[in-house]
Amino acid sequence: MTVNHPTQAPGSGACETVQLASDAAGTAEAGRLLAQGALVAFPTETVYGLGADATNPVAVAALYAAKGRPAFNPLIAHVGSVAEALKLGRFSPLARKLAEAFWPGPLTLVVPLAADGPVCELARAGLQSLAIRVPDHPIAKAILDAAGRPIAAPSANRSGHVSPSTAAHVRSDLEGRIAAILDGGPTSVGVESTILAVLDDEVAMLRPGGLARDAIEAVLGRPLAEGRDAGSAPLAPGRLASHYAPDHALRLNATRIAPGEACLAFGPVVPKGADPALTINLSQTGDLAEAAANLYASLRALDALPSNGMAAASVPRHGLGEALNDRLQRAAAPRVVI
Ligand code: TXA
Ligand code: MG
Numbered sequence: 001m002t003v004n005h006p007t008q009a010p011g012s013g014a015c016e017t018v019q020l021a022s023d024a025a026g027t028a029e030a031g032r033l034l035a036q037g038a039l040v041a042f043p044t045e046t047v048y049g050l051g052a053d054a055t056n057p058v059a060v061a062a063l064y065a066a067k068g069r070p071a072f073n074p075l076i077a078h079v080g081s082v083a084e085a086l087k088l089g090r091f092s093p094l095a096r097k098l099a100e101a102f103w104p105g106p107l108t109l110v111v112p113l114a115a116d117g118p119v120c121e122l123a124r125a126g127l128q129s130l131a132i133r134v135p136d137h138p139i140a141k142a143i144l145d146a147a148g149r150p151i152a153a154p155s156a157n158r159s160g161h162v163s164p165s166t167a168a169h170v171r172s173d174l175e176g177r178i179a180a181i182l183d184g185g186p187t188s189v190g191v192e193s194t195i196l197a198v199l200d201d202e203v204a205m206l207r208p209g210g211l212a213r214d215a216i217e218a219v220l221g222r223p224l225a226e227g228r229d230a231g232s233a234p235l236a237p238g239r240l241a242s243h244y245a246p247d248h249a250l251r252l253n254a255t256r257i258a259p260g261e262a263c264l265a266f267g268p269v270v271p272k273g274a275d276p277a278l279t280i281n282l283s284q285t286g287d288l289a290e291a292a293a294n295l296y297a298s299l300r301a302l303d304a305l306p307s308n309g310m311a312a313a314s315v316p317r318h319g320l321g322e323a324l325n326d327r328l329q330r331a332a333a334p335r336v337v338i
Pocket of ligand 1: 044046047048049050073074075076108110127129130131133135153154155156191192193195206
């Protein structure tokens with residue numbers, strides 16, 4: 001196997017990050033680079049992913065290094081079709097039902113690993129389960145098909161930072177650390193996939209995301225379990241309290257904004273005292289899907305303004321509001337250094 005120059009010095013800032021066009025030549029080149037072991041960021045319907053060949057431990061090690069991600073945090077294996085996905089894991093009838101209902105789409109399924117599956121141990125952080133996703137995005141599908149192997153793709157941001165919903169966000173976090181970025185415009189869903197574990201005859205939600213709980217429960221015909229073990233530690237190892245973190249401190253459920261404080265508004269009623277020059281509205285009409293699509297770009301834009309802190313209005317908890325509240329809570333949480 002040849003590993004070309006872009007992965008030789010991961011994290012050193014030493015490689016030039018090429019911009020690939022969102023056409024057939026661009027997706028073919030992205031697939032070729034990935035198959036060679038290079039790191040390529042590409043759009044999915046949720047957020048931009050940073051791809052690496054999930055079967056190649058050298059490429060996966062470079063990916064962890066480029067993101068500054070702890071290697072105990074396993075990665076999602078992405079493939080271009082449901083048929084490819086079903087080969088990677090052991091799907092119970094329940095898991096198969098969810099796959100058929102929601103793939104391609106903003107859902108990740110954690111299932112027991114298939115015997116002799118191709119995804120390397122480093123990508124799984126040594127676990128005997130595997131997180132699998134089939135994205136619903138024509139560019140992602142073209143790249144995954146061209147690569148011809150499962151691609152590990154965490155969100156294409158520095159570990160712990162706000163996730164990227166545009167190619168410019170990726171560039172500002174990872175320029176010089178990855179081989180290429182394919183710019184497919186802003187992502188449509190805007191928050192990461194919902195993660196469900198289907199390891200036995202229970203379905204547990206490990207991360208709320210772009211597929212709302214009620215749609216899943218409608219297919220299951222019963223409520224979802226929460227993904228917590230007896231010690232109440234989250235079952236998704238990467239679910240740290242502080243994540244998606246802007247540089248400025250963020251406070252939540254604000255009804256009044258202090259002088260000089262930036263405001264993340266939601267809906268037609270803006271918190272009292274908000275300075276229009278320091279205010280970004282996630283959705284003027286109070287539309288949760290629009291708010292999810294705008295979340296990360298708004299957090300980044302607000303963070304770049306000269307303020308003495310940021311405050312977010314409350315967001316309803318139903319539908320995509322569950323994922324929005326989850327991300328806002330983690331963005332506001334005290335920072336941990338890992
Ligand atoms: O929308 C998405 O899911 C995006 C796009 C790029 O596809 N990807 C993404 O990946 O959000 P990442 O790495 O940022 O988040 C993956 C999460 C982590 O919290 C990780 O701990 C969890 O999935 N995970 C991966 N494998 C797991 C496993 N076997 N069991 C439990 N959790 C797992
Ligand atoms: Mg992430």
